[in-house]
Amino acid sequence: MIETVGLTKKFGDFTAVDRVDLSVREGEVLALLGPNGAGKTTTVRMLASILKPTAGWARIAGYDTVEDAKMVRHMVGLLTEFPGLYLRMRGMDYLNFFGQLQGLSRPERAQRSEHLLKRFELWDARDRRTGEYSKGMRQKLALVRAMLHDPQVLFLDEPTSAMDPHSAKLVRDAILELRRDQRTVILCTHNLNEAEMLSDRIAIIRRGRIVALGTAAELKARLLGEPVLELRLAQPLDGLLEGVQELVQVEDHGDTWLRYRTAEPERVNPRLLRQLAERGTPVVTLSEVPRSLEDVYLRIVNE
């Protein structure tokens, strides 16, 4: 659905996006992570046919973002970092305006607006001026605008940043539903939990280049090494440690617990448990130590 090859954008001598190669399939949610100024917004602007690449190319559903700019803008919905509403307009009028520009007929505009406004709990505020909306409501209305023409591809820049937990959940649910409906979503966010929760793959961009791309699990394995497992016992480790170390490399331990790293948990764990059972050592838990995407992210951006 989205394909880029050598996508580059320079502003004078400054390279904002540097040879980005990306392929996002239909129905996939890709989280684009990176520090401020890394090139996320510029990448999205190029994909949405707002900026022209200095080099390389991008296609959305087979349409070139430069040659077929108008078509691409039909295919995509863009939620910008700042909602940027027309504050003197009423919510419904605002959607009507953008629906007209997208070429929706009057009944289509009315139907889609009603559906989405109800879905995001803005229906009751539809006749209020957007200047009277709260920050979260403005953000939701901007999202409704991006989704109004039912685009194949959505670019969402910080979609939940200004929202209360309830509204944020509405938006997250909507993104998951979009994925189920085979819509492609590029999600720019600093909320790493959200990125992990919603996305199929994650791309980390730094100084204009994609420096890591893969599923959350793949990135963790690649950057944080083998999974770490934690074994908790019902009694002290006394005398057990030597035996365990023959099987695995113990990284850390306390009185009744130890942590080890292994690339083959399916082979190592049963043997370890069997050994403990043979010795009659009661096991409380054996579990993988959760590793956050934040660790992956910080490692990459601090490199």
Add this chain to the structure above:
Amino acid sequence: MAVSSVRGTLKRSSLSTALIITRRELRDSLRDWRIIIPILILTLIFPFLMDFTATVARNFVLRYGGANAIIAERLNPFLLLIVGFFPISFSLVIALETFVGEKERNSLEPLLSMPVSDGELYLGKMLAALLLPLSASYLGITIYLGGLYTTLKWLPQSALLGQVLLLTTVEALVMVSGAVVVSSQTTSVRAANLLASFIIIPMALLIQVESVLLFWGEYRVIWWIIVGLIVVALLLVRMGVRTFNREEILAKEMDDLRLKTIWRDFWGYFVRPPGLATQRNNTASTRFNLLRIYTRDIPALIRAEWLPLTIVLVVLTGASIVGGYYATRYPLPMGSIQLDSLPSDAFENLPSVGILPNFSTAGIFLNNTRAITLAALLGVFSFGALALILLMIPLALVGFFTIEVSLLGYNPWLFVAAFLLPHGIIELPAAIIGTAFALRIGAALVSPPAGLDVGQGFLLVLANFCKIFLFLVVPLLFIAAFIEANLTPQIVLALYGAR
């Protein structure tokens, strides 16, 4: 996404798309009391004040005799102009913030992400800035005329009314198109407001000139002003459409003048060969090579600028023909030019004419180089038009005198061969090339070179002008000046001198 909607949007005309934007902006303006109240005052109250002023002024003037009635009568069209102008001044306020204001409020990017072309956006915004103040202006004029008719039974002639309506419309168009250019090229409303003086000052001067002309009753000249304003408006609209692009609006964060960067870019364009001028990272091409400049750069630049060269040639030919035509209309009396027996000191007396500092190589050379430099400078402020006009004058004079001497019975070909050809064969091409590149400087504001914004495009054509001027025009003008000061007089005296 509904396929029907895609087809519908692709089929939709540019005007209907632009009008969607216009309607929204108009509604926004109509909801803003800061725009509506002043416009209402200027439309509904100001014309009555002007009516009152006209009546009081008329009565005052007539107290000093009926002969002064013309002063009172000439006041009416002047006030008509003023009543029409004040509401359209609001178009400037609306237009100035049309792009940059939206950028500041972060509402521009969603608009730019719509399937709308740059031209449609531009047109929609321009119409929005134009329609409300212009409608208010027409309404104000109607109220003023209604009042005048009621109190003084005065109505303008249809031609005068047409002139004022056209002037008002074209002035609004000039202000709006200029302001939209400013708005799309600046980074903040503050910067746009500061730059608005470049529109306000010429318009204020123009209004003064128009007022004087209306008092004098020089209505013919006003038609020329209208034609001139239409040309300026068209140039500004074209400039706006060519220079407006989403990239510039979104990417530009600062618009301060960085002299170091400007100099670096200019120097890069100047030293690099034309084909590589915009390749900043190509350091190999920045070596200054005189042989390369003469063998490759200059021929390439001249080939690339064939259009301005053709325009200059056509215009100059036209100027010569017009000069010749005026010679036939205003022939000089017989004997006014005596070429039969020029005294041997004929050229020594020339400095006293005062056209040239002195009739020497240095004097002629300085005069000609100054003229080309002036043409480039004036070209910047006139989209290149004044650069052309400056060279048209001498060519029109050449045409004029050639035909005059012909009418006086002399051989015009011999006249040209003696007085013009020896140095003109070098001087004319130099002047034509110099003027063509000066014309390109002015045109760069309307039509920047492909792939460059207005600023960079201007620097590139300026660098090209400097290169051509220093390495081609100046040497040629020096040679021509030497010939004109030393060889041409000998040839003239040989052919026409006393024997």
